[in-house]
Amino acid sequence: MSVDMAVTPTNARPSKRQRTSDASIGALQCQVCHRTYERADHLNRHLDSHRNERSFQCEECPAAFNRRDLLLRHQATHTKNAKDGLVGPNRVAERATKACNSCVISKVKCDNGRPCKRCQKKGLSCVTKFSDSSSFTQSTTSEQPPQVFATPADDQVNPNGFDDDIQLNGVYLNEASDEAQALLDLYNTTSYAQHTIPAFFEQIMVPAPDFMGVDYMQAPPDLTAWMPETDWLGQVDIFGNDFTPTVSQMLEAPVSQVTALPAATPPANTDVSLEKIDSDSARRRHAVFKQSAWFWIPERNQHAFSEHENIALDERNVDLASSPHMPYASNVVIPDQLSSAARDRIFQLVSKTAQSQITIPSFPSAECVDKLIKVGIAKRTETDAWIHPYTFESETARPEYLTALVAAGCVCFGVLSVSRTGLALQEIVRVALNRLSENDNSVIRDLEYLQASMLWLDIGAFCGYRRKMEIAESSLQSLVTALRRAGRFDHIRYPAITPSAQDSDEELQTKWKRWVEQESYKRLVYHLFEHDIHMTMAKHRPPLITYAELTLILPASKTLWLAPSAETWRIRYLEMDIVASRPSLQTHLKDEAAILCLPVDIDAQVARSSYLHGIAAQIWEYAQQSALMHEDSDPSSQLWARSRQEKLYHYLQREDLLPGNSPAVTCLFHQFLQMYLHVNLDLITRFAGKCGESAANSAYTHLSPWSQTKEARIAICHAGQVVRAARHIPPYQIRGPDSFMLYHAIMVLWTYSMMMRDRAKKTGTTTPMRAQPSSFLSKVIYLDDAASENQTSIHSFILMNSGIPCLRIISTHQPVASESGVADRPEICNLKYPSQVMKVGVRLLDTTHPDVDRETGPPLVRALCGLMEELGGLR
Incomplete structure (x- = not known):
């Protein structure tokens, strides 16, 4: 039975006079306690008291406050005591930040003091059990049963900071919900011992003054440890009997007949075991770990074809188009037919x-090569x-372009x-194009030369092999310069x-x-711009193309672009209402508002995508400016940074990009940018161990x-x-x-x-949600559900930190129904357990390539899965 009561903390201050709500000032009303204010800054200060984040930290003692004026008042006590010759504030007169149990x-x-004077005098155990910093008073309008959080005098806190068996009942979860019951099972079956923080993070997750680097500390794995560098091909025939097997051959062939890539292993003499590792191997791993995630060490006598020595190219007449892996989903019919002469030019x-x-x-x-083209x-x-499919002519095309x-x-x-063959040919194209430009400088203005360069850069940039990826990244500048000097950006x-x-x-x-x-040329430029932004966001380097220099008109609509003949093109063109002034990226x-009303003759998909990438470039600029900000920065600069962030976030939120009306890849990038705007990814990677334990500790002091x-x-x-967006990408397509x-x-x-987990452990709380009112504890918030389905809960979590943030662990690329016709209930990942979070990522990447063993899948996906498994301790 519910009772109309409010749960009020025992140390709450007397309630202020409730102001009557008025329609004219309804926007300045607190959604928690329903107080109203006449000024926005007063409301914001009031909300800070609810959030109780205590962001104003005293530099001389552990005290922290929600308001700057309280901090200044507290610091005045330090100043006064210092003048009187006292060390620290007057402990007799000062109110305790947190009282002991x-x-x-x-x-x-x-x-x-810890232990406090009373516990010292009486010989008691002085233990402080903190409640979550985001607990707040429940609204008086809520109807919830009264809850009593009693703490017995002899309560002993788990030294690890977590109870081994967390008992959740109706107070914390609504057992009538199947999803809540699944979370209850997760709590009741998961012990702290199964989710301990690795030793590396135990030692770096301490305040900076207490951090001491240790030579024998085992560093977390580096992504380069999972990326192969050489000998990735081996002594095999890239055009052998299994080059392009038919559907029946592929389905019937046993696993033992498939020639697999060698497992991506860490550098030589490095032990990856978390349990058995000596100090020497730990030092070697740490030396590799301190390098960048894209660091490649060139070796003497290593060249373009050192990976492909003694490879015999022998292809049997097989059907490539029957591959069950859906290489493409387009219904475009390309009229060109490759001749034997053109095939000989490629050879x-x-x-x-x-x-x-x-x-x-x-x-x-020639038939097989034609299908590949x-x-x-x-x-x-x-x-x-x-690339235009209807004007393509293999007879007159450059052999580099065909290859x-x-x-x-x-x-x-x-x-x-098949994919192995593509990587070998990509290397051949790269070398051939370099030789061609050296022999004839004029080719750098040729469209087919530029398109061939873009093709091999697309292949190499995210292929998963360190050497190829670094060369592709460094070679992008040449293509950008060629198009810029040719005036193709104008x-x-x-x-x-x-x-x-x-006519x-x-x-x-x-x-x-x-x-x-x-x-x-237009489509090549905009594709190059998007490729450049992807490299910027994924690899943390400055963009090579500025959004302001792209004044060229946006590409024409696909209706015009994919016209199969000149006559069809004319008919479609004359039927359209062509406007005189056509927009560019700079215009948008x-x-x-221009992006919301595109002309009919403009490719809407390219326009929206380029607009999104233009905002991404501005987000990168904002991130660089923010990196130079600190607490003592000029207030006007801080105000500008805050205003700029809000403006960019507003731009992104105006874009209505959903999997139903936009490609899933575009939706993924859209959500990634909104995430990128609110977090420093460089600090995230440093905390994960990218640059060693000192950098990880420094990142921890900012991230905590x-x-x-x-x-x-x-x-x-x-x-x-x-x-969520990644789950909507078609199978076999996540690889870049x-x-x-x-x-x-x-x-x-x-x-x-x-x-x-670190905060809960250090404060001695069983769970960061424990001290919150039951009405909010009972709410499980799935961060990977559709935003429209739990918008209210998400807003409550963002503003007040209420609810239990969770993810779903799905074992298939798309949620499937059981034999009974009812969708199987997925596992629940509570964000309290870091290893469970990594399990979500590994499971998702594995399921994007169904029926494909990880060792035979895309190398980049394999490397990312290996890294996340090591960081999550899933091995």
């Missing part, structure tokens, strides 16, 4: 580029479609031997080309091809107070939405920057979980 039970005055380029370093006894047939072209039409398309087609497949280079009903067939054909060439960034703020709760809410964004989102959730 014995004093609370006896209802007597306590002091800030000549491969043999000439590799010279005597690779033996080539045979080469795929068409896959490479059609795959690009799924997103920004920056790049073959490599792009190979890497689209989930078949090991609208001046794109004169209007319009068909008319009076002859020859004139129309000429106009169409000129128009297609212009559009190809100047006027935020951040984890208790509204900023942190906003960040993890959007991180949960990144996880989207996998890195998902990894960073999991790392943000894991860091928040680590801070939550």
Whole structure:
């Protein structure tokens, strides 16, 4: 039976006079206690008292306050005592920040000393059991049964800070809910011993003055430890019998017949075991660990084809298009047919580029190469479609361009031997293009040369092999410079080309091809810009292209772009209502409302995507400016930074991007940017051990107070939405920057979980939610549910830190129903357990490639899964 009562803390101050609500000032009403205020700053100060974050910390003692004036008053006590020759504040006159348990039970005055004077005098155990800093008074309008939180005098606190068996009943969870019951099972079956913090983090998660670096401390794993560098191909035939098996062959072939990549192992002489490790191996791991996640050490005599020595190229006539891994979902029919002469030109380029370093006894047939090229072209039409499928002519195309398309087609497949071939050809294209530009400098203005360069950069940037990824990252500058110096970023280079009903067939054909060439440059530039931003966000380096210099008009709509003939193009063009002034990315960034009313002849998908990436570039700039801010910075600069953050967040929230109306990859990037805006990812990676224990401890000192703020709760809410968007990406498609964004989102959730656990352990509370009112404890908040389904709960969690943040652990790429027709209840990941958070990420990446063993899947996905398993202690 519920009673209309409010749960009031025993140490609460007397309630202030309740102000009557007025419609004119309803916006300045506290949603917790329903007090109203006439000024917004008064309301914000009042909300700070509810949140009880105590962000104003005294530098001379452990005291912390919610208001700056209280801190200044407290510091005045230090100043006065210092003048009187006393050390610290007057403990007799000062009110205790937190009373010990014995004093609370006896209802007597306590002091800030530990042990306090009363416990010392009476010989009692002085233990302080903190309540969660975000507890607050329940609204008087809520109807909840009264709750009594009694603490017996002989209560002994678990030295680890957590009870081994946390008993949750109806006070904390609503057992009528299946999801709440699942969380109850998680609490009751999970002991603290199963979720201990690794030794590395135990030693670095201390205040800076108490930190002492230890040489023999085992560092967490580095991503480079899971990324292969050389000998990734081995003595195999990249065009062998299993190059492109048919559906029946693939389904019937036993696992033992599949030639797998060697396991991605840490550097030599390094033991990855968490249980058995000596000090020497720990030092070696630590030396590797201090390097950047993308650090590659070039070796003497290592060259482009050192990984492919003595590889015989032999292809059997098999059907590539029957791969069950859905290399592309486009319905575009490419009319071109590769001839034997064109196939021979590709073979000549491969043999000439590799010279005597690779033996080539045979080469795929023209039919097989033709299918690979068409896959490479059609795959690009799924997103920004920056290669035109209907004007492609293999007879006149450069062999470097054809070979790049073959490599792009190979890497689209989930078949090991096919993707392996694509990586080998990608290396050949890179070397061939460099030689071509050295022999003839004019080719750097040729469209096919530029498109071939973009293709191999797309393949290498996120292939999962350190050497290839670093070379691709460093080579991006050349392509950016070539397009910039050619003036392709400026609208001046794109004169209007319009068909008319009076054009002859020859004139129309000429106009169409000129128009297609212009559009190809536009789409290439915008694709390059998005690629550059992905590299910036995933690898933490400055962008090479500024959004302000892109004044070229946005690409035409796909209706015009994918017109199969010149006549169809003219008909569609004349039927459209073409506006005189067509927008560019710069136009949309100047006027935020312009993105909401796009002309019909503009590619809406490219426009929205480029706008999102333009905002991403501004977010990067904001992050760099914020890195220079500190508490003593000029107030106007701090105000500008805060205003800029709010403005960028407003831009992102205006975009209505949902999996139903936008590609899932775009939705993932949209949520990632909102997360990025509220968290420093560099600090996250440093805390995880990227740069060693000293840097990890320094990051911890910044992240610990951040984890208790509204900023942190906003960040993890959007991180949960990144996880949700990743589940909507079609199978076998997560292998590039989207996998890195998902990894960073999991790392943000894991860091928040680590801070939550560390805070609860040090304060001696069983769970950070324990001292909150039961009405909010009973609310389980799934951060990876649709935002529209639990919007109220999310807002309550963000503003007041109320509820239990959780994720779902799903074992399939899409939630499936059981044989009874009822959807299986997924496991629940409570953010209290860091290892469970990593389990969510590993399970999700594994399920994105169904029926594919991790060792034969994309190398980057394999590396990320290995790293998260090590950090989460799942091995």
